[in-house]
Amino acid sequence: GTKTFTMIKPDAFADGNSGAIIKMIEEAGFKIEAMKLTRLSAESAGAFYAVHKERPFYNDLVAYMSSGPIIAMILSKENAVADFRTFIGATNPAEAAEGTVRKLFAKSIEANAIHGSDSDENAAIEGAFFFSQLERV
Ligand code: GTP
Ligand code: MG
Numbered sequence: 001g002t003k004t005f006t007m008i009k010p011d012a013f014a015d016g017n018s019g020a021i022i023k024m025i026e027e028a029g030f031k032i033e034a035m036k037l038t039r040l041s042a043e044s045a046g047a048f049y050a051v052h053k054e055r056p057f058y059n060d061l062v063a064y065m066s067s068g069p070i071i072a073m074i075l076s077k078e079n080a081v082a083d084f085r086t087f088i089g090a091t092n093p094a095e096a097a098e099g100t101v102r103k104l105f106a107k108s109i110e111a112n113a114i115h116g117s118d119s120d121e122n123a124a125i126e127g128a129f130f131f132s133q134l135e136r137v
Contacts, residue, residue, distance in 0.1 A: 001120035003033065004080040005127045006088075010068035011111035018071055021101055021114065025075065028087050034074040034127070034136035042066045048129060057110065064110055072130040081123055084116045 006025070008018050026032070040048065045065035052058050077083060089100025093112055096103040106112035117123035127136075 001081055001123060002078060003074060003076050003120075003127065004030075004084045004123045005115075005117045005130075006073050006075060006084065007115040008071040008073075009111065009113055009115060010064065010070055011107055012105050012113040013069050013071060015105070017105050017113070021105065022071075024101060025073075025087075028083075030075040030077045030080065030084065030087075032073055033076050034131045035071065036130065036135065037069055037071050038130070039069045040066045048126070060110060074127045074131060074136055081117055081120055085118070088114050088116045 008021055012018065012021060022032075042062055045062045046053075046058075049058065049061055049065065052061060055061075075084065087100065089096030089102035089106075091102075091112060092109040093102045093106035094109075096106065101114050102112050105114070117126050
């Protein structure tokens with residue numbers, strides 16, 4: 001698809017890495033269609049990651065994702081979803097390829113700096129979770 005959704009996660013924002021990550025995103029050819037700084041409540045984080053509700057790490061993930069501000073963005077590019085997943089690298093930074101956002105900035109499999117939608121369908125759902133029509137170009 002031509003659009004994906006991303007969040008700069010609380011660890012990367014708190015570390016002051018947002019500017020470097022946004023610069024990498026733009027240099028990789030992704031165009032910013034919407035952007036906001038916000039903080040998820042535990043309830044919102046739980047809803048966003050509801051697909052992981054039965055996983056053993058769900059409660060930790062919800063606590064982490066609501067622990068501080070995040071930057072949410074809708075991005076556009078040809079083949080956006082797959083290309084962005086490649087660009088950010090593996091979930092576990094120990095397995096992430098050289099030069100990826102997670103290799104450069106992630107601290108652990110949980111505090112892994114950035115989110116990327118895993119399908120066109122989820123990109124649309126996640127974008128609509130954060131942004132109204134007025135908030136996107
Ligand atoms: P997202 O782009 O954030 O969705 O990451 P992903 O698609 O690479 O991974 P996945 O959707 O499987 O997991 C969602 C998030 O849960 C991850 O990005 C991590 O922040 C966290 N997570 C995944 N696996 C583990 C785990 O084994 N332990 C812990 N503590 N957190 C995990
Ligand atoms: Mg995922």
